[in-house]
Amino acid sequence: DIVVTQSPLSLPVTPGEPASISCRSSQSLLHSNGFNYLHWYLQKPGQSPQLLIYLGSSRASGVPDRFSGSGSGTDFTLKISRVETEDVGIYFCMQALQIPITFGGGTKVEIK
Amino acid sequence: EVQLVESGGALVQPGGSLKLSCAASGFTFSDSPIHWVRQASGKGLEWVGRIKSKANNYATAYAASVKGRFTVSRDDSENTAYLQMNSLKTEDTAVYFCTRLVEIQDYFDFRGQGSLVTVSS
Numbered sequence: 001d002i003v004v005t006q007s008p009l010s011l012p013v014t015p016g017e018p019a020s021i022s023c024r025s026s027q028s029l030l031h032s033n034g035f036n037y038l039h040w041y042l043q044k045p046g047q048s049p050q051l052l053i054y055l056g057s058s059r060a061s062g063v064p065d066r067f068s069g070s071g072s073g074t075d076f077t078l079k080i081s082r083v084e085t086e087d088v089g090i091y092f093c094m095q096a097l098q099i100p101i102t103f104g105g106g107t108k109v110e111i112k
Numbered sequence: 113e114v115q116l117v118e119s120g121g122a123l124v125q126p127g128g129s130l131k132l133s134c135a136a137s138g139f140t141f142s143d144s145p146i147h148w149v150r151q152a153s154g155k156g157l158e159w160v161g162r163i164k165s166k167a168n169n170y171a172t173a174y175a176a177s178v179k180g181r182f183t184v185s186r187d188d189s190e191n192t193a194y195l196q197m198n199s200l201k202t203e204d205t206a207v208y209f210c211t212r213l214v215e216i217q218d219y220f221d222f223r224g225q226g227s228l229v230t231v232s233s
Contacts, residue, residue: 039219048222055217096218099173101159
């Protein structure tokens with residue numbers, strides 16, 4: 001199974017400041033088609049996860065451009081250029097390269 | 113609009129059984145792989161299992177933690193997927209989400225609020 005490890009576990013942020021979350025996988029998520037099968041989700045309190053970034057760096061429809069994803073292979077990063085109060089919640093990365101699909105443990109983003 | 117509505121969650125005793133339903137609309141259900149993902153209270157997301165489309169022979173796959181106890185099925189005529197859970201354990205207590213896999217990009221499209229399953233005596 002591919003193990004996906006996120007850091008940090010908790011991330012206190014100041015509105016207007018940048019934030020960054022790391023996701024590392026135990027195996028490369030780079031498919032032979034050139035795409036990295038690593039996705040990012042945000043789960044707001046009491047809601048189901050919502051897609052932010054797919055295939056490592058493509059922003060999902062309706063996601064503000066302050067969110068960006070980067071990385072390849074085994075190391076990935078989600079960046080928020082300027083955090084807004086509505087960005088609080090738990091961020092998860094997920095690998096979809098192979099079954100079983102596995103998730104990172106989550107990063108709780110909260111306002112300082 | 114894509115909708116996925118989970119139902120059937122309940123309180124059940126250890127060793128018992130329960131069947132969850134996932135009613136879908138707003139997309140071509142019969143073409144879509146359907147997955148189940150669960151989340152214990154205050155915990156992360158855990159993939160449970162999936163069923164592919166008829167074109168892919170309704171192939172199923174399961175997490176090791178539920179293999180042999182859980183079964184994913186679907187009724188394309190009713191646009192509904194199911195998760196049959198047998199021999200339930202206290203560690204199966206969680207909110208269960210059904211989700212469709214958007215193919216090619218292979219990301220999950222979560223739409224429902226989930227269904228709470230509590231396994232306790």
